[in-house]
Amino acid sequence: MDDSAFHVAAGAFEHLSPLRFVSFTFPNPLPNPRNPYGHPLRVAVLDSPFPGPSRPRVAAVLVPLGREDDWIFSTVSGHLQLLSSSSNDDDDDDPFSRLVLVGGVPSPSSSSSPKPYIRPLFGSDPDATLLQQSLLPLLLALCPKSAFTREEIPHVPFLSFDDGVLRIAPVETLVGPVVGEMLVEDVAVDRSPEPPELRRRLRFKRMPNLVQTQVRLVPDPATSTPLSSPSEFGPCRPEAESLVQPYLGPMVAGFSLIASAIEERASTGLRPRALCIGVGGGALLMSLRTQFGFDVVGVEADEIVVSVARQHFGLVEDESLQVLVGDGIQMVNSSRKGKQEGPLGGPSCFDAIIVDLDSQDAMNGVSAPPMEILERCFLLAAKSVLNAKGVLIVNVIPSNGSFYKELTESFREVFSELYELDVGNGENFVIFAMVSPVGTATTESTGTVYEKLSEVLGRRLLDGIRKI
Incomplete structure (x- = not known):
């Protein structure tokens, strides 16, 4: 073994240490003719930030060939999210306490931005299976002492990764x-x-x-x-207005709950208004304006994201679509009744507020929304900004079951009714919080707004909304 390749002290992995991250190079055990990953390999070890079972579980992931520079596999935050999602997807009740990534060595840090990638033509690589088998001694050496018993050595599964x-x-x-x-x-x-x-x-x-x-x-x-x-x-x-993101269509489906109110406003010559907190590439904003006739105000915290939306995603602003740069949660709070009119205008300005923000915390894996959304002051402010038949729509990726329960309980204290739509991707839910009671999710079944929603989204999606 090349002494420069491996500098981890003996016994370094005998015990778990929350959030400890160690990476090192290790000789590839496969001979050159059967070695698609090259010499040496990069091995990265991350311990869970959360307490685990008395007998910890360890898992491994083989980095897809050619994706060594992808942030998913080359950064601590990506590794942390893989650990979280792997534990959530596993059938065993006990989460993984340690995740080991094995793959090719990423490019030097000076040129570590993601590189082009083409998936290999072969479906199942037999050499990858051979590599997994040859790595088992290393993986056992990376298991904590407490993972072993007198009768049994730990099983270290290789988890699959396929994002399509x-x-x-x-x-x-x-x-x-x-x-x-x-x-x-x-x-x-x-x-x-x-x-x-x-x-x-x-x-x-x-x-x-x-x-x-x-x-x-x-x-x-x-x-x-x-x-x-x-x-x-x-x-x-x-295609700027395409609702490709899995949860955007379900978010728009929530307008079926207020379709009659939108029709009523339209009969007086008023266009419906929506506030979108979180702009991203602007697809939702563009769709609401061009396909559904809304006046839209978007709020995005980062001005560079807005520039990216304009340059690369086709976002175009006009008299019906305005984008503000700032903290959308703070803007809503400043517009609450009894306070000075904020940048969003006064009370009862919007038919819908749509929140599409992640938690910004990789420690909990992929999760949404941020905890500030659950605060009573924000919920009261959001309710005051909505009109009497308005709806608060929130994309939710629960980090755990208790978070989802806490969110719905917080919303229920302020809003009249709650509805839910399971996006169906095993990850996202959309919550609809109503200022006024609706009755049932199928009440709004007629009118041009409902027909347009059915045409764009499909009736099956609208029928999936259920009261909670």
């Missing part, structure tokens, strides 16, 4: 004052048996496993237009 991405073409890496480093990338997504779909995505380095926003890319020979960004997939442009 066939190809990645980085477009631009930027740094925002609030969200930090971010990546715009074009991807080809597997939709078998249908052809792959081309999409443009935005991810943040602080939470790389979470796609912040994505839209379809469609062919566009007129590459000189400002909405067309260079793409390795050929002349393409973003």
Whole structure:
């Protein structure tokens, strides 16, 4: 063994240490002809931030070939999210206490931005299976002492990773004052048996496993237009109003609960108004304006994200779509009844407030919304900004069952009724908090608004809303 390759002290992994992260290189045990990962391997070990069972469990992930530089596998935050999601997806009641990543060595830090990627043509790589088998002695050496018993050595499973991405073409890496480093990338997504779909995505380095926003890319020979960004997939442009993000359609479905109120406003010549806290690429804002006739105000904390939405995702502002830069939660709080009118206007300004914010905390894995949304002062302020038949719509990715229960209980103390829609991806729920009672989710079954929702989203999605 090359002494420069392995500098971890003997016994370093005998005990768990919350949030400890150690990475090192290790000789690849496979001979060169059967070695797709090269020499040496990078091994990264992360201990869970949370207390585990008395007999801890360890799991491993083999980094997909060619994705060594992806933030999902090359950063501590990505590793932490993998650990959290692996524990949540596992059938065993006990979460994993330690996760080991094994793969190729990432590029030097001076050039560590994500690289282009093409998934290998082979489906199941036999050499990867051989590598997993040859790594078992190392993985056992990385298990804590308490994982062993007199009768049994620990089982260290290799967990699979498949996000359906066939190809990645980085477009631009930027740094925002609030969200930090971010990546715009074009991807080809597997939709078998249908052809792959081309999409443009935005991810943040602080939470790389979470796609912040994505839209379809469609062919566009007129590459000189400002909405067309260079793409390795050929002349393409973003379909700005496409609701590709899994939970955006379900969020819009909530307007079926206030369809009659929207119809009533329209009969007096007033356009419905929506406040979107969290802009991302702007797909939701564009869809609400162009497909549903809303006046939309978006609030985004990071000015660079807004610039990215304009340049790379096709966001266009006009008299019906305005984007403000700032803290959306604070803006709502400042607009509460009895206080000086804030940047959003006075009380009862909106038919809907839509919150699409992640928790910004990789320690809890991919989760949403931030805890501030649960505070009574925000909920009261949001209710005051909504009109009498308005709705607060929130994208929820529960970090655990207790968080979801706490969220619904907090909302129930302020709002008249709560409705829920399971997005169906095993991750997201959408909560609809009503200022006034609706009755049942199927009450609003007629009128042009409901018909338009059915046309764009499908009746099945609307029928999935249930009262809680």
